[in-house]
Amino acid sequence: MIGLPDVELAAQRIRPHCHVTPVMTSVTIDELAGCRVFFKCDHLQKAGAFKSRGAVNAVFAHALEALQNGVCTHSSGNHGAALARAAGLRQIPSFIVVPESANPLKKEAIAHYGGQLITCDNSLAARATRLEEVRLQTGAVEVPPFDDPLIIAGQGTAGLELMVQVPDLDSMMVPVGGGGLLAGVILAANARVEVYGAEPEKADDAHRSLRTGVRVMEHQPDTLCDGLLTTLGEMNFEIIKGGAEDILLVSEAQIIIAMELIWRYLKQLVEPSSAVVLAAIMAHRETFVGKKIGVVLTGGNVDYRNLPFS
Amino acid sequence: MIGLPDVELAAQRIRPHCHVTPVMTSVTIDELAGCRVFFKCDHLQKAGAFKSRGAVNAVFAHALEALQNGVCTHSSGNHGAALARAAGLRQIPSFIVVPESANPLKKEAIAHYGGQLITCDNSLAARATRLEEVRLQTGAVEVPPFDDPLIIAGQGTAGLELMVQVPDLDSMMVPVGGGGLLAGVILAANARVEVYGAEPEKADDAHRSLRTGVRVMEHQPDTLCDGLLTTLGEMNFEIIKGGAEDILLVSEAQIIIAMELIWRYLKQLVEPSSAVVLAAIMAHRETFVGKKIGVVLTGGNVDYRNLPFS
Known part of the structure; x- marks a missing residue:
């Protein structure tokens, strides 16, 4: 613990x-x-x-070699933007699965920090499924939003x-x-x-x-x-x-x-x-x-x- | 100077x-x-x-005896709220002439700080005329908004x-x-x-x-x-x-x-x-x-x- x-x-x-x-x-x-x-x-x-606190802590706790394919997550917005920014600080790519209904300002923030936006349906199940696809395709390390x-x-x-x-x-x-x-x-x-x-x-x-x-x-x-x-x-x-x-x-x-x-x-x-x-x-x-x-x-x-x- | x-x-x-x-x-x-x-x-x-900076400076520069009838001014809002607050700190009344078209939040702020709101027409001339009336009626000391x-x-x-x-x-x-x-x-x-x-x-x-x-x-x-x-x-x-x-x-x-x-x-x-x-x-x-x-x-x-x- x-x-x-x-x-x-x-x-x-x-x-x-x-x-x-x-x-x-x-x-x-x-x-x-x-x-x-x-x-x-x-x-x-x-x-x-x-959310920048957790995202920075997670991204900087890993060795850079482990992160060569980038990081990925699903997020209604703030964790996604925070992770995109943290990834940018280490110069690695980030892939952010966001529900279609997400607040447009939050989506813009993810893009502003260089995150690659991947939209999905609004259910929690759809987020998880889409993220797993992205993770397998990219080899990115998942940085969960909270758990x-x-x-x-x-x-x-x-x-x-x-x-x-x-x-x-x-x-x-x-x-x-x-x-x-x-x-x-x-x-x-x-x-x-x-x-x-x-x-x-x-x-x-x-x-x-x-x-x-x-x-x-x-x-x-x-x-x-x-x-x-x-x-x-x-x-x-x-x-x-x-x-x-x-x-x-x-x-x-x-x-x-x-x-x-x-x-x-x-x-x-x-x-x-x-x-x-x-x-x-x-x-x-x-x-x-x-x-x-x-x-x-x-x-x-x-x-x-x-x-x-x- | x-x-x-x-x-x-x-x-x-x-x-x-x-x-x-x-x-x-x-x-x-x-x-x-x-x-x-x-x-x-x-x-x-x-x-x-x-505006609180000037209003507090003006209200606290005077001797309390000189302010016994309170203070008055005309204001589109922020100076009025600041003066009402400053007057409240010295426990004297304040009379604030405000144009009818003033931002409603600014008028509410004046009332919140205990200022007595007196509305007037929107022209600068109307403000000055109404303020002079208020000053003569109340004996309040004028605290101008800027000059x-x-x-x-x-x-x-x-x-x-x-x-x-x-x-x-x-x-x-x-x-x-x-x-x-x-x-x-x-x-x-x-x-x-x-x-x-x-x-x-x-x-x-x-x-x-x-x-x-x-x-x-x-x-x-x-x-x-x-x-x-x-x-x-x-x-x-x-x-x-x-x-x-x-x-x-x-x-x-x-x-x-x-x-x-x-x-x-x-x-x-x-x-x-x-x-x-x-x-x-x-x-x-x-x-x-x-x-x-x-x-x-x-x-x-x-x-x-x-x-x-x-």
Whole structure:
């Protein structure tokens, strides 16, 4: 099992290639939420999302000889862009399988970083099938989006930085899609800070998995949060079961309100997936009142031409 | 005449009540612009705009007894919100005359900070008339939006901070409305860094004033940049004549493109007035190629429900 030392090693490995992102606060949001919220701005991370942490950690952990045919993955966008950028840093090709319905800005970002886009149908099964074809054709090494020790350790560096930037946090909370970030932050916290996940009601597989103790695999997500559509990874679930305080659910309406608050008072362009954490804090006010909570704004690759609150 | 020592005094005076705002950069924007652009994020300033610098400096420079009837001003929004906030810090009332057409978010911000909103017709003449009525009725002290030594010195603190944060700048560039920020930054630069203004073609009074040497007063602005509608102040013009390298003009289309670049690559919600500086750098590429330029993102009170690039 991986642990805090893996996250600390990842932090050293990614340092030359990733930002230590800033932490922002808003007096008005704190008043509205009834607690103090510290927003770790990973939408300002390289390639516009925390996903650069895991992707850089994975790509730089391998020997270059092992990567001569490049890397491949499937992604709804941010992991794909992050992997394309990381591959570019090592001057190897990248092959990114993306569902047709993916946010156009995320697809453009993958191409911008030199990734080869391969589109597929929108189901998780179609993604996996297409990726396996690509892997066999190209000989590229697969870098999974979340169910992987190097990815988990890499994402955990966001939590490690946040605990240094705000040393006396009561809690940390992050969005849950495949669970890479949540698992990584749990390892980083190492039981010194309680860690919550936040998830859309309409993509609640992680919540149900934690409640039942069995990883939910059948899943028909229907949420604005295009970064949170996947089901929980196996390794991720083991870490989350052992270390997550809870996984809180929020409605789509709560997500939209929280996203607008972040836009309006932090002046930060975050995507809907990033807003679930503030939505969860506000929806579970009694749990957090008076506390200091660190949250991760996970990505800024929002299609601002098509806003939920216009 | 005021000078650098006034800006330095203002910096001390505002320190407890204003942020030292961060500086952001984007590799992609630098590639597109052909130079290195350092964005001073005053849209993250208190009340969402650099205007808090001048307003706090003015309100805290006066003895409290002189302010017992409060303060008043006219404003298209950001100065009004900044003054309302500054007045609140000293627990005195504020009366803000705002044109009916003002951005609704800016009007909401004034009310949020406890300012009393007084609407008037949209002309500059109507603003002045209504303000004089309010001043006589209330006995409030007028804090002008730009044509005032305390306001100019306060706004100049943005330039002072920027030169500390990026010590080897070739140039600084700021938007020009009434000229408070440009005049203040010229004083802060104190001839150590060349200083440019940027202005919409469709609100080009400052450009024409600098070209002819005579302050242009007749003016029918027609621009998206709701923060840049006023004509140049008298004191501001004297300082700008003596110290501005040039005032560069940009089209509305160039402003919209620049605003979208800032949204997309810096992930910062800035208002159109803030985008004129990047637009000017890109429109006058030959002047800035290879240089290091510090610019001020002046405000983030954008009506994101009504975007120019949707």
